[in-house]
Amino acid sequence: GAVVSQHPSWVICKSGTSVKIECRSLDFQATTMFWYRQFPKQSLMLMATSNEGSKATYEQGVEKDKFLINHASLTLSTLTVTSAHPEDSSFYICSASPGASAGNTIYFGEGSWLTVV
Amino acid sequence: AQSVAQPEDQVNVAEGNPLTVKCTYSVSGNPYLFWYVQYPNRGLQFLLKYITGDNLVKGSYGFEAEFNKSQTSFHLKKPSALVSDSALYFCAVRDDRGNTPLVFGKGTRLSVIA
Numbered sequence: 001g002a003v004v005s006q007h008p009s010w011v012i013c014k015s016g017t018s019v020k021i022e023c024r025s026l027d028f029q030a031t032t033m034f035w036y037r038q039f040p041k042q043s044l045m046l047m048a049t050s051n052e053g054s055k056a057t058y059e060q061g062v063e064k065d066k067f068l069i070n071h072a073s074l075t076l077s078t079l080t081v082t083s084a085h086p087e088d089s090s091f092y093i094c095s096a097s098p099g100a101s102a103g104n105t106i107y108f109g110e111g112s113w114l115t116v117v
Numbered sequence: 118a119q120s121v122a123q124p125e126d127q128v129n130v131a132e133g134n135p136l137t138v139k140c141t142y143s144v145s146g147n148p149y150l151f152w153y154v155q156y157p158n159r160g161l162q163f164l165l166k167y168i169t170g171d172n173l174v175k176g177s178y179g180f181e182a183e184f185n186k187s188q189t190s191f192h193l194k195k196p197s198a199l200v201s202d203s204a205l206y207f208c209a210v211r212d213d214r215g216n217t218p219l220v221f222g223k224g225t226r227l228s229v230i231a
Contacts, residue, residue: 006160032216043207043223044161093160097216104149104168106211106219110160 002028002098006109013084013116021079021112023050023094029074030096035067038091038111047092050077084116119144121208123222130198131230138193138225140208147213150191152182155205155224164206167191178202198229 003026013019023033031052036044048069049057056069066088068080077096081088093111097104120143130136142148149168153161165176167184175181182193191208205226209219 034218044221046218046220049218095161095219099216103166104211105163105166106151107163108153108161111158113158 002026002096002105002107004094004096004107004109006094006112008112009110010113011115013114015085015116016083018080018082019084019114021081021092021094021114023077023079023096023109025075025096025098028096028098030077030098031074033071033077033094033096034106035069035077035079036093036095038093040091044093047079050094052077081114084114086116089114089116119210119212119220121210121220121222123206123208123225125225126223127226127228129228129230132200133197136195136198136202136227136229138206138208138227140191140193140222141189142191142208142210143189144210144212148191149211149213150182150184151209151211151219152176152180152191152193153207153209155207161207164193198227200229200231203227203229 005024007022033050035047038044047062050069050071052071058064071077095106095108097106122141151166152164167174172184180195205224207224208222211217211219
């Protein structure tokens with residue numbers, strides 16, 4: 001199947017700093033990518049829809065100024081957690097789909113563990 | 118609005134026995150249904166999907182699922198469970214209106230006991 005890559009897999013940062021997580025579609029182009037957040041032993045919560053060349057669409061309750069999303073190319077979306085705080089510590093996962101050519105399957109990255117100390 | 122219900126937080130099954138992980142959904146329009154598996158500290162791995170066609174779909178690692186429109190269900194099954202199947206399983210749905218995000222169930226933890 002198609003491959004979605006996330007980097008970094010693990011990151012520890014100090015409170016107040018910013019952290020960038022990258023999501024790449026390695027073998028297909030993705031005009032749309034999705035960012036999810038997962039708390040321990042819980043399901044995935046959709047944070048935002050990342051649209052290539054335009055502003056991201058954020059879900060209700062997600063602070064767009066805190067979670068900056070940039071989708072500058074058809075293969076790369078980035079999530080920047082700004083002024084991180086310990087409560088932002090979580091597992092962040094991105095997903096993308098090659099579209100109808102791949103039977104509308106959505107593929108996920110391996111996720112990024114963020115720990116804010 | 119779309120929603121997915123996975124009524125069981127935990128399913129325990131003996132190795133070699135058949136397993137079922139339940140999922141029901143609600144969506145306006147035609148559903149695209151998916152099952153994913155998550156191992157500890159990892160991302161989600163795609164198992165199988167129903168888009169259209171045969172109601173019984175077969176996927177990776179011997180898993181299959183049956184789409185039942187009248188019961189709005191998409192239960193995941195495997196004839197003979199392996200210890201290595203122990204993981205967290207997510208059912209998800211999206212509608213057919215284009216590149217829309219998946220909506221996930223809360224997940225079911227499967228434990229296969231040797």
